[in-house]
Amino acid sequence: MSRFFSRNFAALTPYTPGEQPQDKQYIKLNTNESPFPPSPRAQAMATKAAAHLELYPDPTCRALRERLGALHGLTADEVIVTNGSDEVLSFAFMAYGDNGVMFPDITYGFYRVFAQLYRLPYTEVPLKEDFTIAIEDYKGRQETVFIANPNAPTGKALSRAEIRQVLENNRDNVVVVDEAYVDFGAESAVPLVKEYDNLLVVQTFSKSRSMAGARLGYAFGNAAIIADLETIKYSTNPYNVNRLTLLLGEATVEAEDYYQSKCAAIRATRNWTAKALESLGFEVLPSDANFLFARSPQVSGETMYTALKKKGILVRHFTNPKISDFNRITIGTPEQMEVFITKVKEVLYENL
């Protein structure tokens, strides 16, 4: 730290992204990316957009907002488009933090970082013993509620009826539902946007839409909520989404069938992988996402992580003692998961 750094940020512990090592080729099962490339149409769009990079992008992101809205029966005024969903989450913490914020103790690690960055009082609500969210704890609150649904890194989703209960019991504070993984099998809260003026639903192109590298996120909410977030966007970075990414996004929305079939493939591979791990003695939490959270009674989470890395496979290990027995395993292609299971067997054998 330099001696010039603001006192406001000196104590900040920044978010630690999953490893993106450049030293060798790994089977990357650590950051929940899609194992499939973007649709051919989306790739072609990027080339086309490259010819006009001398111009700024449309700061209103109008065309993409209209398309995203149309997909869900909403208008462009009920959609905001951002540089990854991390950015719209950041805006929501800024916009709705005055009465504090709350989120599960085991969830997306960025929530705590944003709370600290914006110096908001925050409550971390323990998960139940089975690692699911106890919705009773989120009723009748003062704070803004942040729920990842499905939750990460645990994988289980709440039903739309449960999300509705949380909304119903927090009419005077905002509820943010982060649906980064919703396309892998959970019920979306988007149909509730018309009913609840306190709901913000956050989604991303990073996981189910094979575009983690393009950085594109979005959120749906009542037009007044979206206007708040636009105020923050225009006060920080009006051209937050670049020209290439905007066009890629539009082409992606038009390739729903391509992505739906990839999501179905990932669900099938997820179920195969869960069974394979269970047959090796692992406890595997039920997952509605494109990853599994699993622990072996025989080998510690850290040993498994380290041994797999040596064998060329990256999974995500968290040091938080509540979940340090586990690893989070992104679902790749069937071929990748077969190699993964072979390597897991080797590690188990080497640690008998």
Ligand SMILES: *Cc1c(COP(=O)(O)O)cnc(C)c1O
């Ligand atoms: C990956 C992830 C995000 C952020 O994704 P972006 O790449 O910034 O869109 C947000 N929330 C959760 C729960 C995630 O897992």
